[in-house]
Amino acid sequence: MRLVFAGTPEPAVPSLRALLASERHEVVAVVTRPDAQAGRGRRVVRSPIGALADEHGIEVLTPPKASDPAFLARLAEIAPDACPVVAYGALLPQAALDIPAHGWVNLHFSLLPAWRGAAPVQAAIRAGDEITGASTFRIVKELDAGPVFGVVTEQITATDTAGELLGRLAESGAKLLVSTMDGIADGTLRAVEQTGDGMTYAPKVTVEDARVSFADPAAAVDRQVRAVTPEPGAWAEFRGERLKLGPVTVVDEPGPPPGELVVERKRVLVGTASKPVRLGEVQAQGKKRMAATDWARGTRIEQGERLQ
Template sequence: MRLVFAGTPAPAVPTLKALIESGRHEVVAVVTRPDAPAGRGRHLVRSPVGALADEHGIEVLTPQRVKDQDFLDRLTELAPDCCPVVAYGALLPQIALDIPAHGWVNLHFSLLPAWRGAAPVQAAIRAGDEITGASTFRIVKELDAGPVFGVLTEPIQDTDTAGELLDRLAEAGAGLMVSTLDGIEDGSLRAVEQQHADGVSYASKIAVEDAHIDFNAPAHVVDRLVRAVTPDPGAWAEVRGERLKLGPVRPVDGDALPPGEIKVERKQVLVGTATKPVRLGEVQAQGKKRMAATDWARGARVEQGERLS
């Protein structure tokens, strides 16, 4: 099939690469978000998907808005049979959805209808789900509500960060997308309406404020939230009136500490929660590099009884 692929960040790259290498489908163009300023110099940088397309000599389209007529005209000229999508980052109007004969097929990193929305991997970790996965589905006007072509499952480890889990799903999901498009092309695959017996859940985009850790919560809740926002936007708390970024923590058995209270030991730094303490891993103070919590505590001369809030 002739494909126009839509995607932007690194988790979309494995699928684009798999489609390019499939030998069965032809990626005639890529749609990605416009180049964005990055780094200290704030130079415009191509998205990871756009960069891979450039390497393979594939046309790259970067519309400011998907409903722009110039973009719609070019998409019509390209005459794609289908438009696979992975984390493109913009809503698609019906006029664009109607152009490819087989529609737009999205790879979403959850077991739909669980965790529709922008941050399904983070939501699954935060909720304590034991299993998640990925789904391919036909995009319709309602958010992540289209009929499903295929799914895969993936266990969530109790140490998984959102970044680690997303990396695994992105790699496995690439194969799911290829097999989905194979089935659409040969007519062996039909989309099935989402089953709502277990209810629909939503995973909204996570803001920096959402990553502020409340140590009045139980240890397992603190642990899940920190992992859910690692690496982006990154967990944080305040000490001495300044933000301290937090890497993954681990609940530990031991004497209870008041919520937020820091206990510095020779080989570990503990913080109290509503239940058992958690052990800090890496931390990053303002203007400093990431370092082991023990090194930070020694350098900052953290006193017993100081608190993270």
């Protein structure tokens, strides 16, 4: 089939690579978010998907909105059979959805209808789910509510960060997306309507959502930190300044009151509503990431001081 691939960030790259390597399909163009400023120098850079398309000499469409008349006209001119989508990052109007003969087929990183929305991987970890996965479905007007073509499952380990889990799902999901395109081309694959059973939502995670509450039990603190690692990054306040936190370890012993720090020679503990957690790496404002023990030695933490 002739395909126009829509995607923007790094997790979409394995899917585009897999489709480019497929002998059964031709990616004739990609749709991605407009070039944006990034890094300390605020240089204008291409999205990962746009950059990969450039490497392969593929036309790159970067409409400011998917409803842009010039974009819709060009898409109609290309006349794709289907438009596979992975983390494009913008709403698609019905006028765009109507153009490809087989519609827009989204790869979503959850087992739909669980965790519809922008941050399914983060939500699954924070909720303590043991199994998650990825789904391919036909895009409809309602958010992530279209009929499902196929799924692949993935176990969530006790130490998975959102970045690690998303990396695995991006690879297994890429294979699922290619097999979905194959089935659509063959006419052997039929989408199944979603039911309302088990429906949950995963809104975008904000920086404020990543602030750690040590008033929660240790298991919840552990899951929250892993769910926002690496982006937007867990944090708490210490002495009125933001302290970024890497993944923590639950310690099976009594601990201090919630938020209170205990500095030992080889570890730094923080109290929670249940057991304490051991800090891994931290990053103070204006400093590099470092082991919590190194940070504690340099900071000279006094007895009774807390993370808030």
